[in-house]
Amino acid sequence: MKKHRLMGLVLSAALFSIFLPMALMLLWSVAGRWPWPGLLPETYSLRTIKELLTGSASLPRLLSSSILLALTVAVLGTAVGVMTARATENYGFPGRSLVRFGSLLPLLVPGTVFAMGIQITLIRLGLSDTVAGVVLVHLVAAVPYCITIMTDVTRAVGTGLEEQAMVLGAGPVKAFFLTTFPSLLPGILSSMSMGFILSYSQYFTTLMVGGGRVKTIALVLVPYIQSGDRSLSSVYSTAFVGSALLVFFIFEGIIHRIQKGERKP
Known part of the structure; x- marks a missing residue:
């Protein structure tokens, strides 16, 4: 009983530390005037929302390009992770x-x-x-994590079913996709989610390699935070965290459905 209470307190504290800053960011994004020490803004304004949707920094376009770039890194990094893990775990050289x-x-x-x-x-x-240069740099940051995840998953799955399929006449590629790949799929999606988060949050490398021409939401967010415009920085922060969580929950939902399907008789 004490253990359950302790876990409940830890979980409550974790949720509070996550949702309280999110609530404050949402409040700041619509705050017009909020002098200290007021607990709530004196006035409210939709200036920041209009700025993002109709201004030069279009939020939908910025989010779509950032998500697409991060997904590209996630897919490529996971592909490298799968090949490296299979080479190091299944073959001796x-x-x-x-x-x-x-x-x-x-x-x-x-x-x-x-x-x-x-x-x-x-x-x-x-x-x-160039976008290709940014993708390459993000890959260098993401690949170690993708390889680590896929190495653990590949070691756990093993090659027993794949070897049996080849004994029964299946080719190496067919045996992999019919036997091993379904078992690796939850790990592949976990690797992709890790690669996505790492690429999505890159700022300095994107700035250095992209030269300001390749814009991501992280690249636009940091200058607003440094400028002291709390309303605009709060809107960008909310969009950044919300979009990252959305993609992450999509990956987790797919993993959950796959694992749930595997448990059914």
Whole structure:
């Protein structure tokens, strides 16, 4: 009983720490005048909503481009994670441990150092200030997490069913997609959600490599926060958190439905 109460208190505290800032951001987004120490705004205004929907920084266009870019990174990062995990877990070859260690190296390099160094390389390759360059940089940040997730899932799934399918006459590709892939699918979606969040929240690398031409919602959000315009920064923050949570819950919903379907006899 005490354990359940403790878990309930922890969960309540976690929900409170999440929803209270969200409520304050929603309130700030429609606040016209809110002098200290008032608990509520004195006046309300839809200035920020109109600015976002009809101004130069169109929120729908900004959200769609940011989500599309992050989903591209998520798909590519997960594909690399699946191939790397299968290579290191299912096959023995010289340097396998080195590959595993190398996949974690991007986590050891500070983001600012990496962004400044990779920018010079991308300028020489003609990829600076391009979407392709931003996707490539985001991939470097997301791939270590995708590989880690897919390595654990691949190790848990194993190759037993795949080997049996090949013994019965199925080719390697057919055996993988008929036996192993359905078991890997929840892990693939988890890897994609991680890759999406990591790409969606990138600011400094996007600024350095994209040069301000590749705009994402994180790139637009930070200057408003620094400018002190609490109303506009609150609207952008709410849109940023809400859109990220929406995509995350979509991934989680798909995973839940897949796992629920697997439990049915």
